[in-house]
Amino acid sequence: MSKATTLYDKIWNAHIVDEQDDGTCLVYIDRHLVHEVTSPQAFEGLRDSGRKVRRADKTLAVADHNVPTTDRSAGIENEESRIQVEALEKNCADFGVELYSMDDIRQGICHVVGPEQGFTLPGTTLVCGDSHTATHGAFGAMAFGIGTSEVEHTLATQTLLLTKCRNMRVTINGALPASVTAKDLILAVIGKIGTAGGTGAAIEFTGEAFQSLSMEGRMTVCNMTIEGGARVGMFAPDETTFEYLKGRPKSPKGGAWELAVEYWKTLKTDEGAVFDEEIVMEAADIKPQVTWGTSPEDVTTIDGHVPNPADEPDEFRRNKMERSLEYMGLEAGTPMKDIKIDTVFIGSCTNSRLEDMRAAAEVAKGRKVADGVRTLVVPGSGLIKELAEQEGLDKIFIEAGFDWREAGCSMCLAMNDDKLVAGERSASTSNRNFEGRQGPGGRTHLVSPAMAAAAAIAGHLTDVSDLD
Amino acid sequence: MEKFEKLTSVAAPLPLINVDTDMIIPARFLKTIKRTGLGTDLFSTLRFNEDGSDREDFVLNQAAYKDAEVLVTGENFGCGSSREHAPWALMDFGIKCVIAPSFADIFYNNSFKNGMLLIKLPPEDMAKLMEDAERGANATVTVDLEAQEITGPDGGLIKFEIDAFKKHCLLNGLDDIGLTLQKDEKIDAFEEQQNAAHPW
Numbered sequence: 331m332s333k334a335t336t337l338y339d340k341i342w343n344a345h346i347v348d349e350q351d352d353g354t355c356l357v358y359i360d361r362h363l364v365h366e367v368t369s370p371q372a373f374e375g376l377r378d379s380g381r382k383v384r385r386a387d388k389t390l391a392v393a394d395h396n397v398p399t400t401d402r403s404a405g406i407e408n409e410e411s412r413i414q415v416e417a418l419e420k421n422c423a424d425f426g427v428e429l430y431s432m433d434d435i436r437q438g439i440c441h442v443v444g445p446e447q448g449f450t451l452p453g454t455t456l457v458c459g460d461s462h463t464a465t466h467g468a469f470g471a472m473a474f475g476i477g478t479s480e481v482e483h484t485l486a487t488q489t490l491l492l493t494k495c496r497n498m499r500v501t502i503n504g505a506l507p508a509s510v511t512a513k514d515l516i517l518a519v520i521g522k523i524g525t526a527g528g529t530g531a532a533i534e535f536t537g538e539a540f541q542s543l544s545m546e547g548r549m550t551v552c553n554m555t556i557e558g559g560a561r562v563g564m565f566a567p568d569e570t571t572f573e574y575l576k577g578r579p580k581s582p583k584g585g586a587w588e589l590a591v592e593y594w595k596t597l598k599t600d601e602g603a604v605f606d607e608e609i610v611m612e613a614a615d616i617k618p619q620v621t622w623g624t625s626p627e628d629v630t631t632i633d634g635h636v637p638n639p640a641d642e643p644d645e646f647r648r649n650k651m652e653r654s655l656e657y658m659g660l661e662a663g664t665p666m667k668d669i670k671i672d673t674v675f676i677g678s679c680t681n682s683r684l685e686d687m688r689a690a691a692e693v694a695k696g697r698k699v700a701d702g703v704r705t706l707v708v709p710g711s712g713l714i715k716e717l718a719e720q721e722g723l724d725k726i727f728i729e730a731g732f733d734w735r736e737a738g739c740s741m742c743l744a745m746n747d748d749k750l751v752a753g754e755r756s757a758s759t760s761n762r763n764f765e766g767r768q769g770p771g772g773r774t775h776l777v778s779p780a781m782a783a784a785a786a787i788a789g790h791l792t793d794v795s796d797l798d
Numbered sequence: 799m800e801k802f803e804k805l806t807s808v809a810a811p812l813p814l815i816n817v818d819t820d821m822i823i824p825a826r827f828l829k830t831i832k833r834t835g836l837g838t839d840l841f842s843t844l845r846f847n848e849d850g851s852d853r854e855d856f857v858l859n860q861a862a863y864k865d866a867e868v869l870v871t872g873e874n875f876g877c878g879s880s881r882e883h884a885p886w887a888l889m890d891f892g893i894k895c896v897i898a899p900s901f902a903d904i905f906y907n908n909s910f911k912n913g914m915l916l917i918k919l920p921p922e923d924m925a926k927l928m929e930d931a932e933r934g935a936n937a938t939v940t941v942d943l944e945a946q947e948i949t950g951p952d953g954g955l956i957k958f959e960i961d962a963f964k965k966h967c968l969l970n971g972l973d974d975i976g977l978t979l980q981k982d983e984k985i986d987a988f989e990e991q992q993n994a995a996h997p998w
C-alpha cells in the first residue's frame with residue numbers, strides 16, 4: 331500500500347515537473363491571477379528579455395488595488411494610480427491576457443473574482459502576486475502569494491521553483507456557536523499560533539466548525555492564513571464546494587464537469603497521514619474576536635480588555651506591545667467595548683462577499699449609524715454589488731446611513747483615496763492592522779462584518795448582542 | 799542579477815520583531831511601475847517625522863549607520879504582503895544582507911531572487927551580533943557566502959546555514975527564468991499529460 335498522504339501532498343505531487351537533487355521542485359502552475367500593483371515590473375522583464383507569456387489562457391488579470399470606489403466615469407484622478415492601471419491594460423493587450431477592466435461588471439478584488447468566475451478550481455495550483463492568494467485554498471487548491479520575480483517566472487514558464495511546505499492541520503471541533511463567524515475562528519487561530527506560527531507550513535482546516543462553513547466563510551478563513559505566517563491554507567473540497575462551482579462561467583461543463591467532480595472527490599487527506607504539526611481547538615471556547623494592536627495576533631474577545639505589557643515576560647514582545655499600544659493610543663486594561671471608533675470599513679478580500687454584505691446588512695437594518703462615524707461598504711466585485719442591490723441590501727445600508735461603494739480593495743490598504751488620517755480609528759473587516767496600513771497614523775481594529783456594522787451603529791466597538 | 803560573494807560593512811541594529819512589509823515600504827509608495835527608486839521611502843514611517851524631516855532616533859538616520867549594508871533585526875522579519883517592493887526598497891537603499899532569527903516565507907524568497915542574502919541565526923548568535931551591531935561605526939562585520947561565515951568586529955566567527963541552490967544562484971548571479979526555460983521539454987511533456995488526465 332502506498333504511503334498515506336495529505337491533501338497538500340496530493341496536489342503537490344500531481345504538479346511536479348522536475349525535481350532537483352536538493353529537493354527544490356519545478357512545480358506546474360495551473361492558474362495565475364494578475365493585478366496592477368505587482369505585475370508591471372514582471373511584464374517589463376519579459377519585454378526586456380524578449381520573452382512571451384507561455385499560457386495566456388491560464389492567466390486572468392483584474393485591476394483592483396488602485397481603483398476608485400466612487401463614481402468611475404471620469405477615470406482615475408491620481409496620476410500614479412492611473413498609470414499603473416493603464417500599464418496593466420497595455421500589458422494585457424500586448425501579451426494577450428484576458429483582463430476585467432474597471433468598467434467591466436466582473437471587475438473586483440482578484441481573490442473574489444477568481445472563485446466567482448470558476449477560475450479557481452479544486453486540485454489546481456494557483457498563484458497571484460498578492461499574499462492573500464491563500465484565499466483560493468478554500469476550494470482545495472494549492473494557492474499562494476508570490477513576489478514580482480515569481481510573477482515573471484510564472485508568466486514566462488507557467489512553473490515555479492519551490493520547496494515543499496511542512497504539513498500542519500488546524501482542527502476546530504464542535505458546532506459553531508451562533509454569534510461566532512468564520513472571521514472569529516481564524517482570528518482566534520492566529521491569536522493562538524501567532525503571526526509566525528505557520529511559517530513554512532501548508533495548513534489544512536478541518537473539524538465540524540470549519541466544515542460547516544459556507545464557501546464564503548471558508549474563503550475568509552483561508553484568506554487570513556497568511557496572517558498566521560502560513561503560505562497555503564486549504565479545505566478538502568466537498569458538496570458545498572461543488573455546489574458553489576457548478577455553472578460558473580469558467581467551471582468545467584458537461585461531461586468534463588462529471589469527470590472533474592469525480593477527481594475532486596479524491597482530494598482529501600488519507601486516514602493515517604501524518605502532519606508535522608497539529609492544533610486542536612474547541613468551537614465552544616471561541617467568542618467574537620477583535621484586535622487591539624498592530625499585528626493580527628494581537629487579538630482578544632469583544633468582552634476582553636486591552637492587555638498590559640507589564641504581564642509579558644519576553645522583552646522583545648513587551649517592547650512590541652508597548653509600541654503597539656502607543657501607536658494605537660490605548661491604555662492597558664481598557665475594556666474593548668469602551669473604544670470609540672471614527673470609521674467603519676466593510677470590505678476587502680477577507681469579507682466583501684454576498685454573505686458578508688448580508689451579515690452586515692442584517693445588523694444595519696432599521697438602525698442608524700452613530701453621529702460622526704464615517705462608513706464605507708465596499709463589495710468585493712461588480713457582480714456582488716449587483717446581487718446585493720437585487721436583494722435590496724444597498725437600500726438597507728443607505729437608509730441606515732452607510733456609504734455604499736463600487737468594488738475594489740479600498741481602505742484595506744489605502745492605495746486609492748479611501749484612507750484613515752493620522753489618529754483616526756477604524757473597525758475594519760479587512761485582514762491587516764499593521765501600522766499605517768489604512769493610512770499613515772491610522773488605527774485599525776479587525777473584526778467580522780456583523781461586528782463592524784455594530785460598531786458603526788454604537789460608535790464604539792461592541793458585541794452585536796449588545797445593540798438594542 | 800548581481801552576484802553576492804563577500805561583504806564587509808557596519809551592521810545596523812533594528813531590534814524589533816514582526817517588522818512587516820508595510821513598515822518596510824508602505825502601500826502608498828507601491829504605485830511605481832519600476833523596480834528602482836524605492837530606497838528613499840524605505841521604512842518611511844520609522845525614518846521620517848510627519849513634516850518629512852529625519853527622525854534622529856531611527857538607526858539608519860544615524861551617522862554611523864547611514865551606509866550600512868547589513869541589517870540585524872528580530873524574528874519574523876518581512877511578514878505581511880507579497881510586495882517585492884520590500885526587498886527592492888532595502889536594496890535600493892544599499893542593504894544587501896539581513897540577519898534575523900526568522901523571516902516570513904514570501905519575503906525570504908523575494909529577497910534571494912533579487913540577489914539579497916538573508917541569514918537565519920539561532921538566538922545566542924543573534925544576541926552577540928546585535929551587541930556588536932550596537933557598537934556602531936567601528937564595528938564592521940564580514941559576511942562570506944562561499945564559506946557560510948560571519949566574522950564579527952573582534953574576529954569571532956559565526957557559521958550559518960543556507961539552502962544549496964539559493965547559495966549557488968546568489969554566488970553566480972543566476973536568473974531563475976533562464977534556468978527554467980532550459981527545461982522547456984519537461985514542461986511540454988507535463989502539459990500534455992495533464993491535458994489528457996484533467997482536460998478542464
Ligand code: SF4
Pocket residue numbers: 394395439440441460462678679680738739742743760761
Ligand atoms: S483587499 Fe486588501 S488584502 Fe485583499 S487583495 Fe486587496 S489589498 Fe490585498
